[in-house]
Amino acid sequence: MTATEPPVLRTEELTIRFGGHVAVDRVSCAFDRGTLTAIVGPNGAGKTTYFNLISGQLRSTAGKVVLFGQDITGLTAPRRTRAGIGRAFQLTNLFPNLSVLENVRIAVQARHDTGLDIWSLATRRRELIELAEHHLARTGLLDKMDSVAAELPHGDQRKLEVAVLLALESEVLMFDEPTAGMSVDEVPVVLDLIHQIKADTAKTVLLVEHKMDVVRSLADRIIVLHNGALVADGAPEAVIASDVVQQAYLGTSSASGDGHG
């Protein structure tokens, strides 16, 4: 990202109320290309709700979501996906009965569809398959391309979901607790995958994660939500060491030196 490049995504005073409860409270935050931002905070802080407001699963009570300078607050979740917001591990992204290759080819086609041109169909199909294979290679699934999606092990299904998001050319990739519910063997597979995506500096990555070792290993920046509000934002070590995080997130003050994160 250059100094003059505007943020890929930003939220402005984004707010949602459930009855009297303000779950996300006027959160203004901008996310730059090539940056992985971890969103942390205690249980019930509003992290998943903030994600849902960005990806369109929930509609805000007030405030805006802006992608590439366009106000997308009024768009449905599928339209936001088409606009470039890719939320991983929603399962709805996959066709369980189709092969791995078909899943990714369909995503490539959805992205590149230029209408029906009968004379070039065969050439186009070959090009789409080549692109799909490229995304499968990036996610380490090339040797499983003929497997049925539903029959893949859990870790490979997550890889496939990421391959689909790459094929859709999502500019923003969102991961909500990507290793939750995974076996010890599968965790490094998924973390490696996120490391690889992060290495692609064209992407903007948002990660909700409780495990501080995972956050430390991946994040370029951490933002902290507490009671729905943004209470800290900055470089990982500084944010983790800050009093506001020690008190609000880890439930202790740095003065006591008794962190248990």
Ligand SMILES: Nc1ncnc2c1ncn2[C@@H]1O[C@H](COP(=O)(O)OP(=O)(O)OP(=O)(O)O)[C@@H](O)[C@H]1O
């Ligand atoms: N659909 C809903 N209706 C009513 N209240 C909701 C709804 N969704 C979330 N909430 C409330 O909003 C608050 C924020 O919840 P959210 O799941 O976003 O927190 P979180 O930070 O992701 O928590 P966790 O770390 O436990 O996943 C909580 O008090 C939750 O009970």
